[in-house]
Amino acid sequence: xxxxxxxxxxxxxxxxxxxxxxxxxxxxxxxxxxxxxxxxxxxxxxxxxxxxxxxxxxxxxxxxxxxxxxxxxxxxxxxxxxxxxxxxxxxxxxxxxxxxxxxxxxxxxxxxxxxxxxxxxxxxxxxxxxxxxxxxxxxxxxxxxxxxxxxxxxxxxxxxxxxxxxxxxxxxxxxxxxxxxxxxxxxxxxxxxxxxxxxxxxxxxxxxxxxxxxxxxxxxxxxxxxxxxxxxxxxxxxxxxxxxxxxxxxxxxxxxxxxxxxxxxxxxxxxxxxxxxxxxxxxxxxxxxxxxxxxxxxxxxxxxxxxxxxxxxxxxxxx
Amino acid sequence: xxxxxxxxxxxxxxxxxxxxxxxxxxxxxxxxxxxxxxxxxxxxxxxxxxxxxxxxxxxxxxxxxxxxxxxxxxxxxxxxxxxxxxxxxxxxxxxxxxxxxxxxxxxxxxxxxxxxxxxxxxxxxxxxxxxxxxxxxxxxxxxxxxxxxxxxxxxxxxxxxxxxxxxxxxxxxxxxxxxxxxxxxxxxxxxxxxxxxxxxxxxxxxxxxxxxxxxxxxxxxxxxxxxxxxxxxxxxxxxxxxxxxxxxxxxxxxxxxxxxxxxxxxxxxxxxxxxxxxxxxxxxxxxxxxxxxxxxxxxxxxxxxxxxx
Numbered sequence: 001x002x003x004x005x006x007x008x009x010x011x012x013x014x015x016x017x018x019x020x021x022x023x024x025x026x027x028x029x030x031x032x033x034x035x036x037x038x039x040x041x042x043x044x045x046x047x048x049x050x051x052x053x054x055x056x057x058x059x060x061x062x063x064x065x066x067x068x069x070x071x072x073x074x075x076x077x078x079x080x081x082x083x084x085x086x087x088x089x090x091x092x093x094x095x096x097x098x099x100x101x102x103x104x105x106x107x108x109x110x111x112x113x114x115x116x117x118x119x120x121x122x123x124x125x126x127x128x129x130x131x132x133x134x135x136x137x138x139x140x141x142x143x144x145x146x147x148x149x150x151x152x153x154x155x156x157x158x159x160x161x162x163x164x165x166x167x168x169x170x171x172x173x174x175x176x177x178x179x180x181x182x183x184x185x186x187x188x189x190x191x192x193x194x195x196x197x198x199x200x201x202x203x204x205x206x207x208x209x210x211x212x213x214x215x216x217x218x219x220x221x222x223x224x225x226x227x228x229x230x231x232x233x234x235x236x237x238x239x240x241x242x243x244x245x246x247x248x249x250x251x252x253x254x255x256x257x258x259x260x261x262x263x264x265x266x267x268x269x270x271x272x273x274x275x276x277x278x279x280x281x282x283x284x285x286x287x288x289x290x291x292x293x294x295x296x297x298x299x300x301x302x303x304x305x306x307x308x309x310x311x312x313x314x315x316x317x318x319x
Numbered sequence: 320x321x322x323x324x325x326x327x328x329x330x331x332x333x334x335x336x337x338x339x340x341x342x343x344x345x346x347x348x349x350x351x352x353x354x355x356x357x358x359x360x361x362x363x364x365x366x367x368x369x370x371x372x373x374x375x376x377x378x379x380x381x382x383x384x385x386x387x388x389x390x391x392x393x394x395x396x397x398x399x400x401x402x403x404x405x406x407x408x409x410x411x412x413x414x415x416x417x418x419x420x421x422x423x424x425x426x427x428x429x430x431x432x433x434x435x436x437x438x439x440x441x442x443x444x445x446x447x448x449x450x451x452x453x454x455x456x457x458x459x460x461x462x463x464x465x466x467x468x469x470x471x472x473x474x475x476x477x478x479x480x481x482x483x484x485x486x487x488x489x490x491x492x493x494x495x496x497x498x499x500x501x502x503x504x505x506x507x508x509x510x511x512x513x514x515x516x517x518x519x520x521x522x523x524x525x526x527x528x529x530x531x532x533x534x535x536x537x538x539x540x541x542x543x544x545x546x547x548x549x550x551x552x553x554x555x556x557x558x559x560x561x562x563x564x565x566x567x568x569x570x571x572x573x574x575x576x577x578x579x580x581x582x583x584x585x586x587x588x589x590x591x592x593x594x595x596x597x598x599x600x601x602x603x604x605x606x607x608x609x610x611x612x613x614x615x616x617x618x619x620x621x622x623x624x625x626x627x628x
Contacts, residue, residue: 151333151334151337152337154333154334154337155333155334155337155338155341156338156341158334158335158337158338158603158606158607158610159338159341159342159603159606160561160562160564160565160602160603160606162565162568163561163564163565163599163602163603163606164342164345164603166568166583166587166595166599167342167345167595167596167599167600168345170587170590170595170596171345171596245460249462252462252464253462253463253464253565253569256464256569257568257569257572257584257587257588258587258588259587269464272464272465272468276468279468279472279476280476283472286465286468286469286472290461290462290465290468290469293461293462293465294457294460294461294462294465295460297460297461297462298456298457298459298460301456301459301460302456
């Protein structure tokens with residue numbers, strides 16, 4: 001990376017060899033704080049235009065998810081849908097026309113953003129929390145806890161997430177909404193995070209700085225929280241960012257099957273399923289939610305790729 | 320090798336019982352009346368509830384219920400569908416169709432994904448590489464069901480090149496297009512994986528040595544680059560079976576294929592709980608066995624990870 005080459009800018013200044021007496025070649029500007037992994041990653045990311053494109057896209061998506069009412073005056077559900085305007089073409093205030101149920105398509109897509117983003121973020125957050133905590137404890141304390149947790153993880157890992165979710169959503173006694181759906185996806189999604197966290201914690205546990213902390217007399221929990229976890233977090237963050245996109249696809253697929261979110265909650269997957277019913281009269285109705293879905297998933301997947309490149313120095317060198 | 324297989328099978332046992340127990344637990348130990356949950360919005364008559372209660376052994380202790388259920392699966396007793404057909408009958412008819420579909424999909428993944436990935440990896444940064452990367456990203460981010468619809472509508476309904484709905488015989492020829500749809504996401508993933516692997520190996524020392532020895536370019540690529548690049552790809556193809564099974568539910572649903580996935584799709588749409596659970600359980604079991612197979616294949620392909628651990 002350029003910041004490590006002599007004579008060039010960047011976080012750390014290393015003097016050019018020919019201008020420096022031999023003793024000072026290794027001198028590092030100590031007034032500058034040493035760059036952390038995160039600082040390095042940020043430096044690597046901010047130089048890529050693709051990162052800014054994804055960040056801008058995601059910012060727009062999140063704003064739409066939070067405040068869909070800013071962009072449209074029509075409501076996506078309930079009384080706003082009139083069967084009399086079924087499949088009506090676009091008109092003023094309704095730029096994409098109406099679907100078979102007479103709901104405003106533009107409004108349903110804007111409000112559907114909320115379902116996708118909520119499920120994506122919440123499922124990722126839950127899976128990362130559950131998997132991260134379990135994996136960190138298993139890796140750090142080892143022994144019986146480790147064996148127990150690893151076997152438990154194997155069991156959940158053996159069931160493909162969407163297949164597991166199909167079973168649970170099919171028999172679920174509670175309301176189907178973004179929160180319950182996220183919980184179900186996280187229940188089948190945590191083992192992968194736990195595995196990665198456990199591996200990273202095992203590596204960090206045997207490093208010199210942890211030895212030093214032990215020698216300094218720090219308590220086990222302080223070492224785990226203060227030294228091991230922060231240093232084991234990078235691979236977990238990478239997997240979490242990538243899985244965000246896959247959870248969004250999972251929500252859409254389940255809603256498309258009719259066991260994700262109910263029709264009263266606008267969801268792109270559900271809308272695509274509805275549009276299937278009127279494909280001969282209005283084929284374009286499939287393309288609007290599908291495009292929204294594809295752009296959202298693409299933005300999160302690309303961000304995951306970029307974060308991976310930035311956090312994994314080996315991948316960076318290969319690029 | 321036999322030792323290794325035996326030990327892996329032994330290790331699989333607790334996972335197998337754990338996973339099936341989990342499925343059983345999720346379905347039958349959910350709060351609320353499990354029977355009402357199985358039937359969805361249409362509560363059955365009192366006599367039906369009693370009958371189903373006995374049928375699912377709900378009057379017995381939980382662990383006994385589970386053992387009876389798993390015993391049933393092993394003896395081919397999966398219960399009956401709403402229309403009164405034994406689930407096993409439906410399965411016997413459905414499995415060959417899905418096996419054909421999955422085989423075709425795997426074939427497309429291997430042929431198209433590896434070939435395109437190889438060319439992209441060898442010509443990194445050239446137009447073909449850039450185009451294939453962009454196309455693969457599009458396929459990865461557009462979910463299978465959308466691709467399925469678009470293909471069905473454009474080629475089936477608008478252009479009339481294919482029959483939008485596959486016949487109940489589901490011949491190899493008819494399954495080509497659905498298999499392409501099913502494989503689309505995975506083709507893109509295989510392409511990216513092969514490309515990265517080839518690009519990495521193309522710069523390896525042994526490739527330089529092979530070139531220095533004066534081997535032809537074709538031989539260097541085939542024997543030295545490709546062979547070493549295929550290890551991660553083969554592993555991916557194996558674990559991809561889980562993706563293919565989920566994809567089959569959606570693809571078979573769209574093209575009206577009466578395979579395993581299509582049956583699950585219809586059962587989900589109709590709210591036929593017992594059928595969904597029976598079929599998905601079997602899919603999970605197949606997925607587990609396939610994962611074992613991949614692990615074994617991995618040990619065979621890569622001498623560095625042979626048998627002993």
